[in-house]
Amino acid sequence: MKWIIKNPSPTDYRQNKWGDYHIGRCLTKYLTRLGEKVETDYYTDWYNKKKSDVVLVLRGKYPYKPNKNSSINIMWNFGHPEDVTKKEYEAYDIILIASKHYSSILKKQLNKPVFPFLLCTDHEEFYNKNTDLERKGFIFVGNTRGVKRDCVLWAIEYKLPLKVWGRGWEKFIDKKYIVDEYIANEKLVNLYSKAKVTLNNHWPDMLEYGFINNRVFDALACGLPVISDYSEELYNLFPKEILYYNNKKEFKKCIDEINLNYPSVIEKVNRASEIIINEYTYEKRATKLIQLVKNFKINN
Template sequence: MSFWNTLKQKLRSFIPVSRTYMDNKLRELEKENKRQEKILLELQKNSQSMLELKEYVSQELHRRDDWGKRAAQVQREAKERQIWVIKCPAPEEKKIRWGDYAYAVALKRYLDRMGMYTIIDLHEDWDCEVNADVVLVLRGCEFYRPDRRNTKCLYIMWNISHPEMVTQEEYQLYDIVCVGSRHYARELQAKLTVPVYPLLQCTDTELFYPDQEAECSRGKDYLFIGNSRGVARPCVLWAAQNKLPLKIWGAGWKAMLGPDKTMVQDVFIENSQIPALYRSARVTLNDHWKDMLDYQFVNNRIFDALACGLPVISDCCDELREIFPEAVLYYSNKEEFHQCVKKIENNYEEVKAKVDEQWPLIKEKYSFEARARELVEIVEKHLQK
């Protein structure tokens, strides 16, 4: 029996009022009690929010106070080396979940080997000024304004994704613009006054590479690594409808897939774990953000998978087809997707052989080592003018 029902019975035994009156009064008391409980809960939430805000402000003040010390330390440690700062849009707390962070880490490794002193600034530190020689902004979904108080610095934008978010005015803020599409680079070269270079996405060939021993244990799994983005990504839904042996790593899929949610293995997988997955699977599915496809930006999942000898079923643009005319299986609709699946199931060895042929090309032209070398050459060319 609930507290209020017990109280009602006790009160009725000694208070000389009608049952209806008593019940009404008790209901009012119960409502008031719930209202006060709700107010107390809100106060507790607000108190917790205030504590979190206070902690955040304290951390930010400490971070900004540390910028000056950090700048002096960088100047001391760099000595005669060029100081390069990679502006990575990933937030500190969630950096491990951002592909941009893995991208920045790989690029830093190769720039360091070429004699640069390289720093990665996560999004919270984008306003930190360390008197850099080169600031390289990985432009995805976050805007950065070059700090022209540093007059010696070269500011480079490398637009690797979300090109529809970048205006011509933003490109013009930089000294050098690099974009992840040859087609779009040619278009921008005709519109901008700043130098524009095509610089496609790439892969870390020290992490993603063929492994002959692993080839012996390839399974039958179809893979998809990526979040649902809150939209019905067609290749995933078609694979689920076809009851293919699909395994998914990404957030937002369980609600969307319903009875097929068992395909979801986890909401996230670390970048370092992906190569082993690629070497154990039969094929991976791939698609692009619509604007990347429209502007002909090839995502790095293509290069990662092919470097591991994994066939890819992907949507298509002219740029991608020019790079890999036969090594990737292309679809633009459901029927073509089914044809790609048939090729995987009926002619796998033939498909796989074409994939394996791409390793020398990827290592030479689509690796972070190649991109670091191109970036250094671009800077040297600009400095010689």
């Protein structure tokens, strides 16, 4: 089959910095290996006259209006869920949601097939490269978008050896903690394989709708412990493998657990890594996509 992936990433110098770009890139790699033909239309070229068997829309920042032709139209919604209306969902043949919780809600509200389709990692790019290396330091990778992110501020208040990669941080923290505004995707595996802990928090809408960011899967695949704000969706996947906080007091307990029981934390993370390799990879997602399309053709 021929697939066209509608990727919201720009085509200029910013492209490699967009997470959507890498999601599309990884899906293309594994769909191609499975014998599919794949092309990508980036945001500026979404509406053209190309023909395909399947159109897969990566629904992050921008909506796409499907062309009612012979293509099977699939939406994978993994970001900005508050912006997607029921009318937009109904324009698709298959709807994929990066949240088990929210997909169960939409199944009751929509007349189209809805499936949970969580974000994941590329196990060929994210893995533990340094199993014998002592891990050091706390890290945070992410932009501020003009909003204070409590876990970073608390880490500094507790005088943790923190290093930050992301835009906008100079407004909130001393520049000595900021390594750079951006770290290339291909360099993350080295960072995640050497760091002691990564801090994580979700945007409020992601928490509300039960969407898990892909950085959690990338980090765990590299054997890196994660301290994250509490997400019921994430907790249901990894109740013991991740350290959770709801407030500053609980964040401090997470830090204490790292300092006092790090070997035990690592042991749990290693179990999570095995689960991710078996269930939460782009290879698995590509296989599932092909199966969903085959089933759709049989039933329609």
